[in-house]
Amino acid sequence: MAQEKTSKAYDAEYYKNVTDRVSMVGVAGNLMLSLFKLIAGIVAHSGAMISDAVHSASDVFGSFIVILGVRISSKASDDDHNYGHERLECIVAIVLAVILLITGLFIGYKAVLAIMSPAGEITVPGVLALAAAAISIVTKELMFHYTRLNAKKIDSTALYASAWHHRSDALSSVGALIGIGAARMGHPVFEPIASLVICLFIAKAAWDIFKDAADKMVDKAADKDTVDAIRNTALSEPGVMSIDRLRTRVFGNRIYVDIEIGCDGTLSLNEAHAIAQQVHDRVETGFPVIKHIMVHVNPHKAE
Secondary structure, three states: OEEEEEOOOOOHHHHHHHHHHHHHHHHHHHHHHHHHHHHHHHHOOOHHHHHHHHHHHHHHHHHHHHHHHHHHHOOOOOOOOOOOOOHHHHHHHHHHHHHHHHHHHHHHHHHHHHHHOOHHHOOOOOHHHHHHHHHHHHHHHHHHHHHHHHHHHHOOHHHHHHHHHHHHHHHHHHHHHHHHHHHHOOOOOHHHHHHHHHHHHHHHHHHHHHHHHHHHHOOOOOOHHHHHHHHHHHHOOOOOOEEEEEEEEEEOOEEEEEEEEEEOOOOOHHHHHHHHHHHHHHHHHHOOOEEEEEEEEEEOOOO
């Protein structure tokens, strides 16, 4: 016997509203920051700051992708997509990871060209570039914490990716600050070296985002703590004598659960069904992230 039901605790409209608000804050912040850093890089003759401005500009594009992706993934189930559209958010995160990687490789390429150029061709950056890097670090770190806080609130893969995009930009600015400072102290080659280090940080962030999204695309199981908590919740229900099987799979930012419980084999169909319903409701209430739970009842076999 099986009992299946869709969780009602997940508010798709709230999820979309939070994502839209956070993404638009990111768009506004990145537009102003990228323009400021671009002007500072040009005026102060800083290649590292111009690269940093390009990185911030890529965040603007990324934010619009997040908004579009979440709007699509929040759509209700339909005849063609019986299980919903949540996995489209994973695709959004993968697109962001690719954008992040391309940005990092571009910065790295420009840095290698600068390092290989004659020492006399490397321009010492002005103090405005130093100030722009410091402002960028503070601003992007604040945006990272703001975005990550909201990503945790709604468990959004795309927002997590966007948050780490902000953090990679902050790290990019840290590298730029160090490189620009060293260049102004008489070591101009340190500015492109800093850009090369920035490239590695960005590539690492892109890989982490890609791996997390890919795991959620291939039915990876929920983490052990969550699985153990679901198991203990089901076992605590009166009438449940054993957990014969428990499987989970992450679907975008939601979880599907298949559980087989062992009950007294002499129970009537109605009695066994009532226990399955109680297990379903208890687990669903305790874990709003669960989208579907299937409860199957087996006659308990004494060991």
